[in-house]
Amino acid sequence: MKSILKIMTLLFSASVLLSSCGNNGKSSGNNSALNSSNAEKVYVAPGEYDEFYAFMSGGYSGNLTVYGLPSGRMFKEIPVFSQFPTTGYGYSEETKPMLNTSFGMVPWDDSHHPDISQTNGVLDGRWVFINGNNTPRIARISLKTFETEEIIEVPNSAGNHSSSFITENTEYVVAGTRFSVPVPQADLPINEYKGKFKGALSFISVDKETGRMGIKFQILMPGFNYDLSHPGRDKSHGWFFFTTYNTEEANSLLEVNASQNDKDFIAAINWKKIEEYVNNGGGTKMPTNYAHNVYDEHTHTATSTMVKEVLTVNPLDIPGAVYFLPTPKSPHGCDVTPSGEYIIGNGKLSADLTVHSFAKMLDAIENKKFDGDAYGIPILKYEDILAGVVKSGGLGPLHTEFDDKGNAYTTFFISSEVVKWKIGTWEVIDRKPTYYSVGHLMIPGGNSRKPFGKYVVAMNKITKDRYLPTGPELEHSAQLYDISGEKMELIYDFPTHGEPHYAAGIPADLIKGNSQKIYRLDENKHPYAITSPDQAKVTRNGKEVHISMAMIRSHFTPDNIEGVxxxxxxxxxxxxxxxxxxxxxxxxxxxxxxxxxxxxxxQTKTLTWEPKQVGVWPFYCTDFCSALHQEMQGYVRVSPANSDIELSWSLDGE
Amino acid sequence: MKKAGIIMIIGSLLLMGLFKFPLWNIMLGAPQYPEPLGMDIYIDGIKGVSEFDLQNIDGLNHYIGMKVIPKPEEMWEFSAFPKVIGGMVALGVLIGILGFMGKVSYKWFIGWFILMSILGVLGMYDFNQWLTEYGGDLDPHAIIKVINADGTPMTYKPPLLGYQKMLNFDVTSLPHTGAYMMFVGMMLTIVAFFVGKKENKRA
Known part of the structure; x- marks a missing residue:
């Protein structure tokens, strides 16, 4: 309770400090010469391209936004988990199945952590994956069409938060549960949480060629909260690390009851070992029900398949597969250095960062230096595996990313800053404020063996006075820092759409040449597509009327339809x-x-319309396509239900 | 006259490039088309520079009432030109061989060149005629009808050679690889003529 009070006091005093600063103190210390050189750094001249793509999660928008760096310009919002009336995603007959789940159609989600596919630990720019946090789902988005191609629901999971991080050859996209739940679901008193609830960590395989996902196995872990995760890479490839909180296994008032243990755990999972076990027939098939939705680029149509079984693994059945690394203060972010040697636990209720050594971890495991167990899973000794502690002087560390020069960058939510420190010596090199209360940060390639350490983007939770006010609800703010020098330099500040939790950046050259320009009409396999306007037709099947229509600048074929x-x-x-x-x-x-x-x-898309009133009703083209866009329109005549007017259709009387 | 004969043969054979490479190219750039649309004109038909360029040019042309770009079977030229070029290559090679063997005079080389030049000029004339007709034969119900300052309806003949601004489009019309190969080939036949003349004198 004492520590909570302390934090409350700190938060309170921080807010007093902030408000007393007023509006003019925001960028104090900047002189105009510095400003103009910073302006040059972010200036992308008209018609020029940005150096990096940044894919930012939409948070509660459920989508993924595409930005350019360093300009901070937004290029696109890619609909993923949320209906998007702009394009008809989730409304058109073709895309409704994308949002199907075992709960029926869920038209929204909370998207969190995009991650770009890799080969040999280096970004390959083929796909970006992102998790839906609320109704657990993982999506795969093509970086050729920039469209969502696949969504897989994750059963036995709830609060799909320690997701969607990929292993270094995109073998797996990993999804961990934040909320433990009864597995399988059951009608239980909530206070029987302890010992009865499970935390499922799902390893979803990704097909090397098609990217097609499938749940390979789920590890049923003790009922902690699995908060964030990252893959081992290079020397630690084959392992996966998950931070936990609520190792107290509280089921109510978690803000207090889950903050009692001085140390929670980072769970270290040897997934290669479990994969081998499963490939040899290990694991238990459990009946379940989840949706697997796949969009076909040629039929322009998604299909949803319900899967009835999932392979579960009890970690106790595979000795040596899972260990717990004690980590102080309810760690949030779980980050692994590009070398794979250091695993960083960002203890969010602490001032310090805990850095574990992978080599020491292996050594402790080999010498069986355990400090008891939790539900049969060996706990390693904190002192044995500790590589170092970063005495940051900040408060509330959340996430760490890395550059290519041996430095790490950690965000501090409570003290609102980014701190740069040296891997190995753990010394703090620089610190810069953020505006305000930063969550994740992103360095392009920061979650790979090969980061591109030119910029870091800080994604903030609180905006307040950064931009012209827009009423009570504000977009979130992001700051861009130049990290090419010894000291970080704040060079730009821009609003971001939704609530970007995490982002994934990649050099533009790796994907811009692959971006598709059109869909080929001669490859369109949609059952109702017409490839020439003379195939246009209207057919009736009972009360269903199907209109196969063509559109080209600047008319619809047909544009007069009667008999509806x-x-x-x-x-x-x-x-x-x-x-x-x-x-x-x-x-x-x-x-x-x-x-x-x-x-x-x-492309072919289908919209349904149920006319309720007799009359002649217009339709039109909504995209200002051409000089004759306003003329791109048509009419449907709707007659009374008992009318005997036959279906007819025409363009220009023909 | 061995050398001259060989040059004549090579010169004539260079015309074969016309079967593989475009004779002419017309590019249409506009603010909305930073990557310009383009037509490659071959002796046996017209192709888009990029796959869908012809379709897109036709799509734009329908606003000003132009006819769609003709298919090979819709113009006699596209079946006649290959025959004429093929015939001239055969004739040139034959003259070259006969010259090589000393059976014909070097004057035949210049004769071939003159004949080819006449055919070329006729071809260009015909091509220009077609451009004029194609650019001027507009649908009376065209969506966009532009009137020139002098009150006559604007026509859309692309330039035969060079650059012209047409409404929002920058149109550039230039010879392409096939034409350059033909040009070099024809020059070689002149070289053959002079070399032949020199060889003849020496002999």
Missing amino acids: KVGDKVYFHITNHEQDFDVPHGFAMIGANNSELLIMPG
Whole structure:
């Protein structure tokens, strides 16, 4: 209780300090010469390209945003876990299955930790993965089309937070549960949490060629909260590290009851060992139910398959596979240096960082230097595995990233700063304030063997006075620091969309050349696609009316449709016949209870419309596609339910 | 006249490049087309520089009422030109061989060159005629009708050679690899003529 009081006091005094600073104190110390050289560093001239892509999680927007660095310009919002009426994602018939889960359609999620695929520990720029935290899911996004291609639900998990981090050859994308739950789910008194709840750590395999995901195994761990994770790399490749909190196994008022143990654990998982065990027939198949949703680029359609079984592993069945590394103060971020030697526990209720040594860990394991066990899992001795402690002088360390010169950068939420320190000597080299209360930070390639240590982006939780005010709700703020020199230099500040928790950055050259321009019409395999306007047709199947329509600058074929009746369900299957870069067309139908469609060249999308009123109702193109965009429109005549008007359709009377 | 004969043969054979490379190229750039659209004109048809360029040029042309770019079977030129070029290559090689063997005079070389030049000029004339017709034969119901300052309707003939601004488009029309190979080949036949003349004198 005392430590909580202490933090409250600190927070309070911090807020007093901040408010007393006022508006003008924000960038004190900057002179104009410095400002202009900083401006040059972030200036990307009109028509020029940024050096890096940054993929920022949308947090409670459920999506992924694409930014350029150093300019801080946002290029795109990629819909992932949330319905997106802008494009029709999650509303169109083709994409509704993407959001299917064992709970039915879940049209939203909380996206957290993007991670880019790697080969040999180096970014390869093929896919970016991201986790849905609320209804546990992992998504894979293509870096060719910049569209979500696959979403897999994670059963036995809740609060999918220590996710979605990938191993160094993209063998696995790993998803750990933050909330432990009964596994399998059961009707239990909540206060029987302790000992009965489990924490599932899921290893989802990724196909080398297609990227297709499948849950290979789930490790059923003790009922702690698995907060964050990172893969071992290089020398520690084959291991995975998860921070835990609530090793107290409290089930209520966790802010107090889960903050009692002086040390929680980092769980070290030898996944290669477990993989081998599973490949030899180990593990238990458990009945379950989860959705696996896959989008096909050629049919432009997603399918959702319910999977009924998952392979679970009891860590006690595989001696030597799992160990606990005691780590002080409810560690949050769990970060591994590019060399793979050091595992950093960011003890969020502490001022210090704990650095464990992988070599010492292996040594302690070999010599069986254990300090008891937790539910049968050996606990290593803190002193035996400790490589060092970073005495930071900051408060509330959350996350650490690395550059390519042997330095680490840690964010401090409570003291609102980024601290640069030296790996190996643990000495603090520099510290710079953030605005305000920084969460994650990102260095392009920071989660790989090969970081590109030119910039660090700090992603803050509190914005307050950084930009022109926009009422009570503000976008979050991010700061960009130049880290090419000994001292960090704050060079830019920009708002970010949603709540970016983590981000993944990559040199633009690794992906910009692969970015697709159009979908080929001659490869369109959508069952209702038409590849030539003379195939346009309207057919009736009971109360369902299917319209196969074409769109090209600047008309729809057909654009006059009659014979639709009140009570019908009309399916507009629309194919964009353009084969020219950046010529999408939109489709909007008056009174449609869903969204619009934004259809890319060569693509087919379907919107449903259930006309409720007799009349002649217009539709139009929503994307200002051409000089004749305003003319890109049409009408549907809706007759009474008992009318005997036959279906007919035309363009220009033909 | 061995040397001259060989040069004549090589010169004639360079015309074969026209079967592989474009004769002419027209590029259309605009603010919206930072990567310009382009047409490569071959002796046997027109192709897009990028895969969908012709479709996209046609798409834009429909606004100003231009006809779609002709397919090879829609123009006699695309079946006649390959035959003419093939015939001239055969003739040139034959003259070269006969010259090599000393059966014909070096004057045949310049004769071939003159004939080829006449055919070339005729070809260019025909090509220009087609450009004029194609650029001027507009649909009376065209979506966009632009009137020149003198009150006549604007036509859209691309330049035969060089640059021209047409509405929002920068149009550049230049010979391409095939034409350059033909040019070099024809020059070689002149060289063959002079070399032949020299060899003839020495003999």
